[in-house]
Amino acid sequence: NYVEETERDYINDKEVWNKIYKSYFETYGISTHLKSHTVKTQLDTWEFDKAWKNGVWNCFETISFDLIKSESVKDKVYKWSGRINELQSSKEPIHVFLLSKFPEEHKELVTFIKGKLGKIEFSNTVTIELVSEDNAEKFAKKIKKLIEEHIG
Numbered sequence: 001n002y003v004e005e006t007e008r009d010y011i012n013d014k015e016v017w018n019k020i021y022k023s024y025f026e027t028y029g030i031s032t033h034l035k036s037h038t039v040k041t042q043l044d045t046w047e048f049d050k051a052w053k054n055g056v057w058n059c060f061e062t063i064s065f066d067l068i069k070s071e072s073v074k075d076k077v078y079k080w081s082g083r084i085n086e087l088q089s090s091k092e093p094i095h096v097f098l099l100s101k102f103p104e105e106h107k108e109l110v111t112f113i114k115g116k117l118g119k120i121e122f123s124n125t126v127t128i129e130l131v132s133e134d135n136a137e138k139f140a141k142k143i144k145k146l147i148e149e150h151i152g
Contacts, residue, residue, distance in 0.1 A: 024140035042089035
């Protein structure tokens with residue numbers, strides 16, 4: 001029953017999409033509505049591979065916090081916090097969903113992650129929302145409903 005940390009499989013950001021969220025997005029017909037979108041900020045541009053528009057750009061970014069070291073998790077959270085700060089300088093309304101995989105080995109870090117990157121709304125219409133894998137199907141159903149309402 002004992003597994004060394006080095007023997008455990010950790011998934012990267014791309015695998016979060018492929019192993020967790022992609023199947024729900026395909027099952028609920030969301031993937032066919034997605035396209036890439038570039039967001040310009042004050043100092044940079046940010047390319048989202050998966051996005052759709054219903055008056056506001058809804059952008060999906062996958063991120064794995066399931067890392068071996070707790071310091072690595074915190075570093076990644078702070079990195080994303082900086083990215084989010086830059087995103088708030090965008091002039092266009094966007095809603096970014098961070099499709100996440102939380103750490104299995106470091107449960108205490110989930111509170112830290114949610115505290116730093118949970119739902120964040122800026123006055124210039126930029127919203128960041130953290131989505132966890134245990135809510136993946138419920139989230140996909142919500143997005144499907146929004147798409148259906150938008151299409152008519």
